[in-house]
Amino acid sequence: MTSRFNRRTLIKGAAISLGLVGLPSVGLSQAKPNIVIVGGGFGGASAARLLRQLMPSASITLVEENAKYTACPFSNLVIGLGRPLDAQAFSYTGLESSGITLAYDRALDVDVTNKTVSLASGVTLPFDRLILSPGVDMRWGAIEGYSQDAAELLPHAWKAGPQTRLLREQLQAMPDGDTVIMTVPPAPYRCPPGPYERASMIAHYLKTQKPNSKLIVLDAKDSFSKMTLFQEAWAEHYPDHLEWRGAIDDGRVSRVDAATNTVSTDFETLQATVINVIPPQKTGEIADRAGVSDATGWCPIDPISFESRLQSDIHVIGDATIAAPMPKSAFSANLQAKVCAVAVARLLSDLPPQPTVLANTCYSYTTPDEAISIAGVYTNEGSSLSSIAGAGGVSPLGADKSIRAAEAAQAVHWFETITSEAFG
Amino acid sequence: MPDRNLQILMGALSVISLAACGSASDRDTQQPAFSLSDATDSGAQLALACSGCHSAASGAIVSLNGYTREALETRLLQYKSEADGTTVMHRLARGYSDDDIAEVSAALAPLGSAP
Ligand SMILES: Cc1cc2nc3c(=O)[nH]c(=O)nc-3n(C[C@H](O)[C@H](O)[C@H](O)COP(=O)(O)OP(=O)(O)OC[C@H]3O[C@@H](n4cnc5c(N)ncnc54)[C@H](O)[C@@H]3O)c2cc1C
Numbered sequence: 001m002t003s004r005f006n007r008r009t010l011i012k013g014a015a016i017s018l019g020l021v022g023l024p025s026v027g028l029s030q031a032k033p034n035i036v037i038v039g040g041g042f043g044g045a046s047a048a049r050l051l052r053q054l055m056p057s058a059s060i061t062l063v064e065e066n067a068k069y070t071a072c073p074f075s076n077l078v079i080g081l082g083r084p085l086d087a088q089a090f091s092y093t094g095l096e097s098s099g100i101t102l103a104y105d106r107a108l109d110v111d112v113t114n115k116t117v118s119l120a121s122g123v124t125l126p127f128d129r130l131i132l133s134p135g136v137d138m139r140w141g142a143i144e145g146y147s148q149d150a151a152e153l154l155p156h157a158w159k160a161g162p163q164t165r166l167l168r169e170q171l172q173a174m175p176d177g178d179t180v181i182m183t184v185p186p187a188p189y190r191c192p193p194g195p196y197e198r199a200s201m202i203a204h205y206l207k208t209q210k211p212n213s214k215l216i217v218l219d220a221k222d223s224f225s226k227m228t229l230f231q232e233a234w235a236e237h238y239p240d241h242l243e244w245r246g247a248i249d250d251g252r253v254s255r256v257d258a259a260t261n262t263v264s265t266d267f268e269t270l271q272a273t274v275i276n277v278i279p280p281q282k283t284g285e286i287a288d289r290a291g292v293s294d295a296t297g298w299c300p301i302d303p304i305s306f307e308s309r310l311q312s313d314i315h316v317i318g319d320a321t322i323a324a325p326m327p328k329s330a331f332s333a334n335l336q337a338k339v340c341a342v343a344v345a346r347l348l349s350d351l352p353p354q355p356t357v358l359a360n361t362c363y364s365y366t367t368p369d370e371a372i373s374i375a376g377v378y379t380n381e382g383s384s385l386s387s388i389a390g391a392g393g394v395s396p397l398g399a400d401k402s403i404r405a406a407e408a409a410q411a412v413h414w415f416e417t418i419t420s421e422a423f424g
Numbered sequence: 425m426p427d428r429n430l431q432i433l434m435g436a437l438s439v440i441s442l443a444a445c446g447s448a449s450d451r452d453t454q455q456p457a458f459s460l461s462d463a464t465d466s467g468a469q470l471a472l473a474c475s476g477c478h479s480a481a482s483g484a485i486v487s488l489n490g491y492t493r494e495a496l497e498t499r500l501l502q503y504k505s506e507a508d509g510t511t512v513m514h515r516l517a518r519g520y521s522d523d524d525i526a527e528v529s530a531a532l533a534p535l536g537s538a539p
Contacts, residue, residue, distance in 0.1 A: 377519025391519030
């Protein structure tokens with residue numbers, strides 16, 4: 001295999017033109033490969049869009065059970081600041097008009113021998129290459145008492161949509177002076193800094209709307225993403241409205257009771273009016289059905305092609321993968337999708353996938369107009385993704401408000417960019 | 425056939441990833457001759473990361489539209505070398521070799537800038 005480091009490229013900013021003036025109507029080759037993608041989130045939709053461009057003659061089918069996608073990034077602002085939930089919704093009409101076939105259906109199973117995906121409607125889709133981007137499922141029961149039914153009373157709001165609205169409405173309905181509890185799982189889970197952004201947004205809501213109320217965060221960990229930055233913001237803005245307890249302070253929740261609105265740690269049972277349970281997670285179920293998840297509940301992948309380590313011709317991207325140190329983020333899912341799309345196009349054209357450098361940037365709000373960020377740079381040379389030493393890191397501590405405001409504005413721009421990358 | 429594959433691959437990458445690079449009408453369709461091995465070891469794959477944040481519209485995050493290869497390379501090397509820089513771009517640039525930066529700058533720059 002050729003190393004990416006031993007040769008300068010010939011592309012010279014070039015070839016750009018071809019794409020921008022519209023792709024030729026003729027395809028890659030005589031063959032018309034079938035590519036099936038399951039999951040129309042940040043991973044699956046981005047993969048479909050780039051593959052459509054890379055392989056004009058391929059048949060590309062995106063299987064997605066919802067007619068509209070509701071994005072998680074910025075959904076903490078729905079909960080805490082009343083951002084409209086509509087601002088989170090994206091349709092697939094852009095993908096459809098570019099010639100991607102949308103199957104609004106649930107993928108039930110994958111036949112790895114015959115290379116087909118079966119859908120709830122009874123349709124069977126054959127594939128040459130299958131890309132799975134199913135996101136996460138909750139591990140119901142991992143916290144005793146936390147089931148799908150319990151989530152209707154104690155929302156997780158870790159998949160955006162009705163759950164997001166429910167948590168917002170519960171906060172609004174809560175009398176001033178009552179307590180809110182949030183529980184945070186051990187890693188890995190979707191969006192490592194997400195719970196702490198949410199805690200900030202809820203604390204802001206309480207401070208401004210329910211000043212006698214308080215949020216208690218019960219965490220299964222003792223440290224977390226952007227921890228010192230969040231704690232700096234919390235000390236400044238929410239000293240009376242947010243209390244965080246790590247594992248060492250009995251923060252690990254083992255049981256919840258939706259009937260009594262209580263949460264139990266090793267030593268204590270706490271009662272609250274609103275309880276947001278962010279439960280432990282695993283890959284979306286279809287990955288289990290396809291046999292691409294392992295005992296960890298996540299999917300091991302080749303870091304260059306994102307092809308499953310367990311089944312050939314099936315690729316997995318996004319939250320479902322074991323891609324650490326790359327976090328489970330929308331940014332990662334989008335970039336993994338694009339890297340995977342190039343690999344799939346090359347493989348279907350009898351070209352070997354080749355290594356590259358990947359990156360991630362995630363912004364988190366601490367107040368309505370201040371945000372902090374984390375960035376990382378990763379190589380996929382070797383047997384797994386690894387961080388490039390000396391790169392990445394978080395926003396500076398003790399920074400001027402203008403720096404926080406600039407990152408908040410960047411976050412807004414990022415959301416617009418990433419959603420148009422995925423949904424057109 | 426392989427050359428054609430590659431042209432399509434590289435051209436298409438630009439649609440999504442390099443959407444910041446200007447309007448279609450500015451471009452001509454002349455393709456350089458590619459060799460197979462240059463496909464993904466090029467800056468175009470590196471540039472896939474840029475389009476996660478940079479769009480065609482400038483705002484809080486600048487559009488990369490219209491910068492020459494030299495301008496991009498100079499700026500990225502600056503980000504990489506400014507030891508006390510703390511912006512997202514400083515933190516990211518430190519992860520790329522000087523060759524990576526040259527390649528990604530070439531991939532992002534419009535046609536016609538000096539090679
Ligand atoms: C509160 C919160 C805040 C976040 N903030 C950020 C942020 O600021 N920045 C950031 O980068 N990331 C953020 N994230 C993380 C981001 O949302 C995820 O990492 C991202 O959505 C992962 O993309 P994905 O494609 O892997 O999965 P998803 O986006 O979840 O997409 C999976 C899709 O697959 C569909 N699906 C699943 N199984 C099937 C099936 N069997 N058949 C048919 N369809 C199926 C689902 O309906 C869904 O549409 C946040 C997450 C949360 C919860």
